[in-house]
Amino acid sequence: MKHVVLYSGGHSSAIVAIEVVRKYGRENVILLNHDISSTVEDEDIKRFKDEISSYLGIDVTYANHERWKDATPISVCLDARAWKVGSGQILCTNRLKTGPFDLWLERNDSQKENIYYYGFDRNEMHRVQRRVGVMAERGYKTDYPIALWPQRTIHSTEEIGINRPMAYSRFKHANCIGCLKAGWQHWYCVYVLRKDIWNEAKAAEEEIGYAIHKDEAGAVYLEEREGLFAEMERLGIQPNEHVPSGKFWSIAKQAVAERALQIDMFADDDALPCECST
Structure with missing residues (x-):
């Protein structure tokens, strides 16, 4: 059984990674990331991911779209000739993240033994509840250190000398620039x-x-x-x-x-x- 951190490259996922490693030991933790083209993911986010993983002493495990170096949210939607299908998930998230994640689960956790950690905070309990439901329905266990753990050891990566991505100076999240779900x-x-x-x-x-x-x-x-x-x-x-x-x-x-x-x-x-x- 492994503790798998959904390691997006954002500040919250980095905090989760640090908390989980401190609690369970780096030998028991996987940092799982979906690498995204630098066309839409700022290079400084990649710097941040690397610095956090080096601090923890864990190599990042990647579950990527087959053309991740070139594929962007817009290009994968153009391939499908749609932004989304019906009321379903927007296609860029499905193609660049959900699809590769599902394939990784199938290949690496077919017995559904791992625990999966997300970076939602206490102001996002609606997201926690939704993610619990989605993953539990498929038989997977999840946890949410920032939202649910009563004891915290770190609140900012600056505490360990690692500056968060520069994208946060203008954007709320370390998501793709040109996010198709954004306002x-x-x-x-x-x-x-x-x-x-x-x-x-x-x-x-x-x-x-x-x-x-x-x-x-x-x-x-x-x-x-x-x-x-x-x-x-x-x-x-x-x-x-x-x-x-x-x-x-x-x-x-x-x-x-x-x-x-x-x-x-x-x-x-x-x-x-x-x-x-x-």
Whole structure:
């Protein structure tokens, strides 16, 4: 039996890895990661993963998409000619994470003996409950050190001299840049910081024939928001997910008064978290 940490490269998963190793010993722990193309996963996240694994003395175990060096959330959806199928999981998560994870489980834990550890915190009990249900239904055991363990030995990787990824300076999570589950505030950051990804996504919407985003009235294409975002950028609205959504769009609304009606819809959309877990 092994203790398997779902080691995403984010700060929370690093904290979980440290806690689990300190409790059970590194010889009993696996750090399981789905490596993602550096096109969408910042190189500093890879630095962070390597530094934490070196600190723990454990090599990272990878369960990757067969074309992980080149495959991106947008490209795998283009391959499928869809963003998602029906009400199911968005296809990028399925192709880049869930599929490789399921294959790893089949090959390495067919007897369902391991325990799988996730980095959800106490403010994400809905995610804990959902993950418990999904994994338990398949016969797998899970645990959530940050959310459930009463005793903690570490709260920040800076405590051991390892700086968290620089992506956190602008983004809430160490997810892919251009996350297909993220709201408009994230995509404004993409528009300003990574116009290559914005343009790729815009072209993909046209090729697939459907938008990444939708509102109560239906699909909302990136191209429809491009003029607004260009004006926001011109007026100096900083691309940052750490500004609360309501405040962020209020600032934008004041700056771009003539487009205020368009902005009203964004705050509720951005209240939903990006949840790209396996």
